[in-house]
Ligand SMILES: Cc1cc2nc3c(=O)[nH]c(=O)nc-3n(C[C@H](O)[C@H](O)[C@H](O)COP(=O)(O)OP(=O)(O)OC[C@H]3O[C@@H](n4cnc5c(N)ncnc54)[C@H](O)[C@@H]3O)c2cc1C
């Protein structure tokens with residue numbers, strides 16, 4: 001285990017404020033009763049919250065819509081300008097499930113061909129995680145191995161555990177370590193007693209989960225579930241809103257599109273999130289290769305539990321955060337679907 | 346700083362040829378001399394073409410890698426980007442990034458007899474391979490090319506076709522679904538109806554199939570019935586593509602991305618992926 005520090009809870013805001021001149025500091029905060037990530041420049045950080053913000057921090061690395069290039073064409077000449085965002089950012093209070101989500105995005109955007117847009121944002125962002133003292137309402141991270149406490153398979157620079165009056169702080173990277181060193185007077189070295197306390201919280205939290213999913217049984221069931229009637233049954237009320245994908249911390253699909261000005265001399269190339277649950281996702285000139293909602297739901301579940309693991313050394317593509325269930329207006333429920341699969345012989 | 350994988354290279358349209366009804370062939374050269382010299386590809390690979398202001402579309406490279414200094418794309422104008430490309434003139438600048446994908450097997454099928462079955466614009470990627478094979482003619486056995494379109498005006502690459510038909514130990518058979526009564530001398534019927542008209546040593550033949558999905562479906566059934574082994578039937582898959590680089594998610598068949606692991610697959614591979622052909 002890496003080195004552990006102690007930060008007095010009353011000093012967290014001071015620590016974060018000291019980072020504000022160098023970074024855009026982003027924290028969980030209540031807006032109209034909803035918890036969401038906001039800039040500390042105009043929001044008070046929420047320190048003792050339970051659960052996670054409804055919207056994951058994905059957009060800081062892979063925005064819902066981003067400009068990739070601007071093109072100018074004039075009299076037989078063309079110029080191309082790329083827009084790479086290098087803003088320095090610190091995000092505090094990211095739950096383990098979302099730290100794992102970032103790890104999943106890393107494996108997509110940083111493997112084989114490196115995506116410069118994602119890479120620049122990721123390089124310039126410090127991740128400060130926050131372990132969960134109690135399960136959130138719909139979460140099943142514990143059985144996915146992604147939470148409620150982060151491990152090496154989650155991405156973080158610093159990891160906070162709420163011990164009551166103090167935070168135990170685990171150092172996950174050189175960049176995280178440097179931030180602490182520069183504010184060394186705020187931190188103390190953690191004792192064994194404090195570390196034990198953290199282990200105890202972890203143990204109790206893991207026992208309190210309402211939902212669990214048998215990952216291995218789900219994976220095994222998927223090898224035989226291609227033609228199962230469950231896909232049609234579970235998708236029959238889908239209204240094609242795409243919410244399950246847009247809210248998901250591991251979904252990475254996007255479209256690329258050019259927007260031209262009136263005279264078509266200048267144009268902007270943007271990319272924006274797409275959803276495999278929408279009919280147009282596989283639309284081509286001659287045909288659509290996924291015609292039914294049953295095939296589209298099957299794609300979503302197979303991608304998370306079969307295809308992503310196959311492409312990325314077995315790492316599961318679902319964090320177990322339960323958000324897709326929470327936002328679905330038609331009550332399509334991922335734990336229910338995984339439960340059916342897990343019970344199959 | 347890593348290279349921006351999405352950045353198009355500037356290319357000049359040197360020549361535009363009307364290939365068939367609704368299809369144009371573009372001869373392109375990279376503006377950057379270094380890129381022009383180093384650009385290399387395998388038949389079956391493709392690239393993302395940019396028409397500035399309209400967007401990007403994945404298009405197969407139809408020229409053969411033996412042609413140096415330039416490359417060709419044959420494009421059917423079917424939508425926003427491809428129609429905008431059809432409006433371009435010689436001398437105009439467009440964008441291109443690639444080559445992407447795996448490409449056809451070449452060394453692996455040397456000394457085989459080769460059967461090509463193509464429909465419409467599906468001949469474009471195969472043309473690249475056919476011309477490369479003819480440039481090393483003595484390394485392959487008999488080469489048979491079966492090509493069809495809905496009607497005669499949709500047949501592409503007429504110059505290549507007449508040249509291929511002249512070459513030794515090769516045959517080219519053409520067909521159309523329907524022909525107007527003015528002078529169509531060849532077969533009428535779907536492209537599969539040409540299969541019984543050629544002699545094949547099936548044991549030693551590898552088949553390359555490319556065309557609309559429905560054609561691929563029936564040709565594969567025909568070939569299996571004739572006794573072709575599943576791994577000797579090679580085809581290219583078309584899927585909606587946005588990135589060409591395994592990021593945007595759109596083109597997956599099972600755990601594979603058509604843009605990275607394809608677009609060329611054997612029928613055996615497709616069956617293992619659970620794809621219904
Ligand atoms: C590997 C590969 C190689 C290819 N090689 C060639 C080639 O050599 N030559 C060639 O001509 N073509 C080729 N194609 C096909 C070519 O890429 C498409 O025809 C092209 O992308 C169409 O783009 P477009 O902008 O012109 O059409 P679009 O404007 O995108 O529209 C095409 C059709 O799809 C529909 N559509 C598009 N997006 C959506 C959406 N989001 N929702 C609903 N409907 C939608 C439109 O209604 C339209 O009918 C290839 C494709 C692949 C994958």
Ligand code: SF4
Pocket residue numbers: 051052095096097098132134135136137139140141142146147148149319320321322
């Ligand atoms: S899913 Fe797990 S890690 Fe995420 S908020 Fe809920 S309890 Fe915490």
Ligand code: SF4
Pocket residue numbers: 244247248249250251304317318319320321322323324325334
């Ligand atoms: S699939 Fe659902 S439960 Fe899994 S990570 Fe995505 S939103 Fe969370």
Ligand code: FES
Pocket residue numbers: 585586587588589590591592593594595596597602603604605
């Ligand atoms: S085209 Fe984007 S993943 Fe294949």
